[in-house]
Amino acid sequence: MATDVRVPTLGESVTEATVATWFKKPGDAVAVDDMLCELETDKVTVEVHAPVAGKLIEIVAPEGTTVGVAALLAQISAAGAASEPQKKSAKAAASVKEDKMIDVMVPALGESVSEATVATWFKKPGDAVAQDEMLCELETDKVSVEVPAPAAGVLAEILVAEGATVAAGARLAVISADGAGVVAAPVATAVAPAKAKDVEDSPAAKKAMAEAGIARDAIAASGRDGRVMKEDVAKAVASGVAAAAVAAPATPITVPRAPVLADDVAREERVKMTRLRQTIARRLKDAQNTAAMLTTYNEVDMSGVMALRNEYKDVFEKKHGVKLGFMSFFVKACCHALKEVPEVNAEIDGTDLVYKNYVHMGVAVGTPSGLVVPVLRDADGMGFSAIEKKIAELGVRARDGKLSIAEMQGGSFTISNGGVYGSLMSSPILNPPQSGILGMHKIQDRPVVVAGQIVIRPMMYLALSYDHRVVDGKGAVTFLVRVKEALEDPRRLLMDL
Missing domain, CATH: 2.40.50.100 (RNA polymerase II/Efflux pump adaptor protein, barrel-sandwich hybrid domain)
Known part of the structure; x- marks a missing residue:
């Protein structure tokens, strides 16, 4: 019996792809998960793997063919086809x-x-x-x-x-189901990584590397078993990897740990980093290495927001069933400022700038496992109550480890609130590929001069980190000033000023 090989899901809003390369031909034996072919869409390159072991008996969609999601690509005959009596016997055994x-x-x-x-x-x-x-x-x-x-x-x-x-x-x-056949648990073994020398890079990636003049070792591979994909090359080009990188193969640079006394080693505890923590570390370092990151600061008098919140918090909670916090004011203020300074809401894609006519607001949340950033999609179209409800829901799901992949993808701008931990001032790190992140901090009473008089006001420092490749200094400062103005006089948000 033949098993169909079909086009997998291609991603959000992507409905078709082109068959770029077949790595197997009819008659070839294939193992489970062997790479059969590679598809190219207008966004990414997609690998298609064998769903079963057997023999590739037919290629239905040759190279160059445009195919839709779930379209038939090829057929595989199951390995070791049994005789009819054997099939019946096997079927009966499987049924048991x-x-x-x-x-x-x-x-x-x-x-x-x-x-x-x-x-x-x-x-x-x-x-x-x-x-x-x-x-x-x-x-x-x-x-x-x-x-x-x-x-x-x-x-x-x-x-x-x-x-x-x-x-x-x-x-x-x-x-x-009947309690039979209990076997002891296996001994923990780590899966050995694939050998890079046996990995064949994407043909599209090879072509892109040759055109850009970039050495393979200068590119961070994201494909299966360490394969370099076309989009990896595009990211390397966007990050400014020079053509001169075609020089000698890169040698991994490791920073050795400083010498430690034997007595101290005995008192240390070594714990393997979780995959989430490893990803956080990699992405934050990539942001520093890739973006031309710069931070500008301002401060905001929170008197207006605090007075408005105190006046309406009870009736707000009674009507909407959720507390009125500070975050909804900041989300609304940022959405307001992003309309005037759209480059802060943009991102780089190769040699293009992508301006987004929407705001998918990431809100950084600390969890026991590390920092995650759930996304409020279309936050620019949400009211205060909708924002507060969604933030509360995502916060609970984040702390419980229940967030889905989709709930953390697609953010266009991020707000991080270090003030909840007592931070008075910090420089937040960008969340790639975004071009801006706003850092909130602790509200603290400080003496300020108002109308020539020294008064005590609840003040907060604001920090905007931005990618200077996309955002100029004028745009960054203008954005932060607009956020400050909206927070110090929240009525401006109602009148879109």
Whole structure:
């Protein structure tokens, strides 16, 4: 029986792709997850992998063909086709197994996420489990994913130990409906990384590297098993990697740890960084290395916001069922300022500037696992109550590790509130590929001069970090002044001034 190979989901708003390269030909043997071909869309390059092992018997869509989502690309015949009696026997055996043994699979991990690390098993072989009871937790480089039991029974076998890396759709464990076949948990083993020398880069990436004059070692690869993709080359070009980088192969630079006394080593604890923490570290360092980052500061008198909030907070909560906080004022003030200074809401794509006629506002939230940035989509069209409700909902989901991939993608500008931790002044780091991030800080009574008189006012320092490649100093200062004006006189927001 043949298995169809179809075009996978291509991403938001992408409906078709072009078949760029076939890496297999009819008659070739293929293993599960072998790369069969590569598709190119107007945004990204997409790899298509073999869903089963067997033989590639037919290519339906040759190179150069334009195909839609779910279109048939090829067919694979299953490996080791059995005779009819064998098939019947196997089918009967499978039926018995299906009646008693249920596989626990890795769930969908989200767009562009192909693997995860098994963080924690909450059950061990022999434990009884109820349907939908949490069995284990997986960590990707973006979020934590809970894996519930698909059926009630006994956890018969754990196939993947803590610390191992698994692909989407892989088997994690087996549940026995009748409690039979219990096997001890496996010893934790880390999955060895693929050897880079055996990895074939995307043909489109090779062409782009040759045209740009950039060495492969100067590019951060994001493809499967360390393959360089076309978009990786575009990012390298955008970050200013010079053509002279075609020189000698780059040698990884590591900073050795300073010598530590043996007595001190015995009192230290070494803990492996979570995938989320590794991603945070990588992205923040990439932001520093890529963007021409600069920070400008101002301060705002919060008297107007605090007076308005105190006057209406009770009736606001009674009507809308949510408390009136400060964040909604800042979101509205930023949306207002972004209309006047749209480059702060733009991003670089290769040699183009992309101006966005919407505001997807990222709101940085601290969690026990690290900083995450859920996104308020179309925040510029939301009222105060809608903003407060959405922030409250996303905050709870973030702290519980329940945010989906989609809820953290697509932000165009970010607000970070270090003031909740007592920070008086800081320089926030950009959230790539965004060009601006506003840092809020602690509200503190300070003496200021108003109309020639020294008075005490609740003041807050504001910090705008921005990408100087996109935003000029005048635009950055204008943005911050508009935010200050809107907060010091919130009536300006109502009259769009």
